[in-house]
Amino acid sequence: MPDDTVATLLDDVGARLRARGERMTRPRRAVLTALARRGGHVLAAEVVEAVSAVDPSVHRASVYRTLEALSALGVVQHLHLGHGGTAYHLSDGAHHHVHAQCQVCGAVEDLPADLLDGVAEQVALRSGFLLDPGHVALSGTCRACATHTRQAPTD
DSSP states (O other), X not given: OOHHHHHHHHHHHHHHHHHTTOOOOHXXXXXXXXXXXXXXXXXXXXXXXXXXXXXXXXXXXXXXXXXXXXXXXXXXXXXXETTTEEEEEEXXXXXXXXEEEETTTOOEEXXXXXXXXHXXXXXXXXXXXXXXXXXXXXXXXXXXXXXXXXXXXXX
């Protein structure tokens, strides 16, 4: 993300924080900058590493607290990946979208937010359980790996 876009992001999030009576702290600025520069879905440990490149004075524990605070604000979306921990990415503030993770290569893909609306509705009707499909990644095989697997010679 270009520096001017990062600056706009920081200004926008700063305004949202001030509207809630909070402020843009050094850790918040560093985490947002690191996520914006990295892009995509970033594991928590990778966020800590990226933040240290932005502002080495920000402590690891502050990074984790900041990720949770920004998730609660809706600026950052977190998702749990199979066997890989928690990943974070910047959210556009709209509906959190659904994710799919390839079991072969580990790639994470964004899917439309409404993709599982019918499933969530059926789960609620049948059991009363309120599904949160944006919180975990669906597991399967991406197109590239599935194509490669089908083309691989068998013994």
